[in-house]
Each structure stands twice: as C-alpha cells, then as structure tokens.
Amino acid sequence: ELKVEQNPLFLSMQEGKNYTIYCNYSTTSDRLYWYRQDPGKSLESLFVLLSNGAVKQEGRLMASLDTKARLSTLHITAAVHDLSATYFCAVGRTQGGSEKLVFGKGTKLTVNP
Amino acid sequence: GAVVSQHPSWVICKSGTSVKIECRSLDFQATTMFWYRQFPKQSLMLMATSNEGSKATYEQGVEKDKFLINHASLTLSTLTVTSAHPEDSSFYICSATSWGRGVAFFGQGTRLTVV
Numbered sequence: 001e002l003k004v005e006q007n008p009l010f011l012s013m014q015e016g017k018n019y020t021i022y023c024n025y026s027t028t029s030d031r032l033y034w035y036r037q038d039p040g041k042s043l044e045s046l047f048v049l050l051s052n053g054a055v056k057q058e059g060r061l062m063a064s065l066d067t068k069a070r071l072s073t074l075h076i077t078a079a080v081h082d083l084s085a086t087y088f089c090a091v092g093r094t095q096g097g098s099e100k101l102v103f104g105k106g107t108k109l110t111v112n113p
Numbered sequence: 114g115a116v117v118s119q120h121p122s123w124v125i126c127k128s129g130t131s132v133k134i135e136c137r138s139l140d141f142q143a144t145t146m147f148w149y150r151q152f153p154k155q156s157l158m159l160m161a162t163s164n165e166g167s168k169a170t171y172e173q174g175v176e177k178d179k180f181l182i183n184h185a186s187l188t189l190s191t192l193t194v195t196s197a198h199p200e201d202s203s204f205y206i207c208s209a210t211s212w213g214r215g216v217a218f219f220g221q222g223t224r225l226t227v228v
C-alpha cells in the first residue's frame with residue numbers, strides 16, 4: 001500500500017525566512033505533485049515532478065524530487081504572507097490504465113508579518 | 114491548464130434526501146474522472162474512479178450504493194449522495210484527465226452540508 005507522509009503538518013514562519021516541507025512516500029511512483037489549497041477552495045496545481053533529480057521553481061517556491069530516497073521537498077524562499085495556505089504533496093501511481101493520486105496530510109503554512 | 118467545472122459550489126440538504134453533484138470538463142474530453150472527499154482540516158481521500166461509459170471503481174470502504182457515480186459522456190460525471198446523513202457532510206472534489214494528457218485537473222469543489 002502506497003503511503004505518503006508529509007512534515008511538518010503545521011508551519012508558522014515569519015516573512016522573509018526560508019523553510020522546507022518534506023514529502024516521503026513508501027513505494028515507487030510515476031509522478032509527484034505539489035498542490036496549494038486556500039481555505040474553502042479546491043486545489044491549485046503547483047508542480048509536477050517526473051523524474052529523479054527533477055527541480056522546478058516558480059517564484060518563491062522550489063520543488064525537487066529524489067526517487068531513490070523517495071523524497072520530495074518544497075522549499076520556500078523569503079516567505080511572504082500571500083504564501084499562507086495548506087500545501088499537499090501527492091504521489092501518482094498508474095493502476096488499470098489511469099493514474100491515481102495518494103495525498104499526504106498537508107502542511108498548513110502560516111506566514112506572519 | 115484545462116478547465117474542470119463543478120456544480121454546485123455548495124449545497125445544504127435535509128437528512129434522507131439525495132444530492133447530485135456535477136463535474137464537467139469544459140475544454141477537453143475526460144476519459145477518466147476521480148471523486149475525492151475531504152473532511153475539515155484533513156487530506157483528500159479518493160472515493161472512486163470513473164471511466165467514460167463504464168462502471169465506476171470504488172475505493173475500499175466507500176459504499177457504492179450510497180455514492181452513485183455516473184460518467185455517461187466524455188465531459189460529464191455526476192456523484193449522487195443518496196439518503197444523505199449529517200456524517201456525509203464534507204467537501205467533495207472531482208478531477209478529470211484523459212489519455213495522453215498526463216495530469217488531472219481539479220474542479221472547484223462542492224461543500225455539502227446535511228442538516
């Protein structure tokens with residue numbers, strides 16, 4: 001059974017600081033996703049990581065993937081208040097012709113002024 | 114990215130009634146749609162996978178007679194919560210994809226409250 005563990009679950013940080021969210025998964029996967037969710041809203045896709053060593057950056061967020069360690073990280077650089085949200089990683093596995101996603105529990109990020 | 118529209122965004126219903134939630138892919142043909150449930154402050158749990166024209170595949174522990182899924186066309190899937198109870202109150206989210214598209218796109222979610 002594929003398990004996805006995310007940590008920390010809660011993260012409170014000050015503006016301007018850097019931090020990393022970790023996502024570990026238990027078995028090999030096809031893809032690794034990062035999503036953002038604002039309160040009461042659906043998921044916003046941030047990154048899709050396809051292969052070992054993949055690194056993607058968008059603004060203050062950078063995601064990386066180490067398939068050998070079964071680890072992905074989401075690094076936040078010089079955080080700003082607008083980044084406050086819950087971040088989910090999800091691991092995709094193809095079963096029966098379609099890719100199913102297994103989500104981590106999410107990291108609630110609060111950026112304080 | 115592609116657009117997936119979910120309707121309604123929120124619904125309140127009485128216990129014992131049924132509620133239908135629609136998920137539409139607006140600019141592509143979705144061969145596969147997924148339905149998730151998210152309880153407050155928790156993660157998304159996959160309920161079922163539906164492929165156009167065939168019966169949905171339900172995840173373990175999800176009652177197929179309670180959560181009826183229909184994927185009759187390449188742009189529409191529906192989830193009907195039958196005989197709803199307060200414990201069915203949750204945020205329901207659909208996602209859609211197609212062969213060759215790779216990633217799935219999420220609808221905006223439906224907040225169901227059963228009173």
